[in-house]
Amino acid sequence: MLLIHCPWCGDRAELEFRHCGEAHLVRPADPAALDDTQWAAYLAFRDNPRGWARERWRHVHGCGRFFNALRHTLTDRFAATYKPGEAWPEPPI
């Protein structure tokens, strides 16, 4: 089973976690000023990279906290997990 490193609890089994989509999305400061395309881009359109992806995960059956992870979408390798608000690490080559 895949072990995922929770920034608060350490290495835990994959089934304690839930994937929560793309990370580092920033809500537009003034949604009313956006046109429909820009608003849709924030709400619905997501990257679907083949390679390293920055994702939100939640340790839902553990400490319950959200954190960010850098995961490779082909190999499932987690290069890093880090707390929300922390700078994102660069993907390994």
Added chain:
Amino acid sequence: MVELRELPPFRCTLLQASAEVAATLGHRLPAPLTATDAMLWLGPEEWLLLEDVVPPSGPASLVDVSDRYRALAVRGAGAPALLNEGCPLDLADAAFPTGHCARTVFGKAEVILWRPGADEWRILVARSFAPYLLALLHEALADLTAT
């Protein structure tokens, strides 16, 4: 040899507050991933209190969850083998020493696992999941003790 039994209902309170506010309860705060006799660490700024409490001074969420949990006791040197039938945590002494606690899963049920003594384990489980968890554990116990 492993002994499995159900414990009587108990009082418990869920506390969510900053460490400074939680400290005003007068109990020593357990370090992350550990528990004291009075408090279990469940997550950052989240604890389960096992003793009656006075309201802390400061902003906090304090919820009586006594009716939420049923408690099981597992005793014996073979307890980690029994618990690992449904729980993916590493329960070896080096990874989960005495005094540790963790919220995790057992089968399909979310449980709080606590090791108050070297051969003493406690499982707290939501009341509605208790029959399911007991059935799983008894089946695992039968498997382990089969000759």
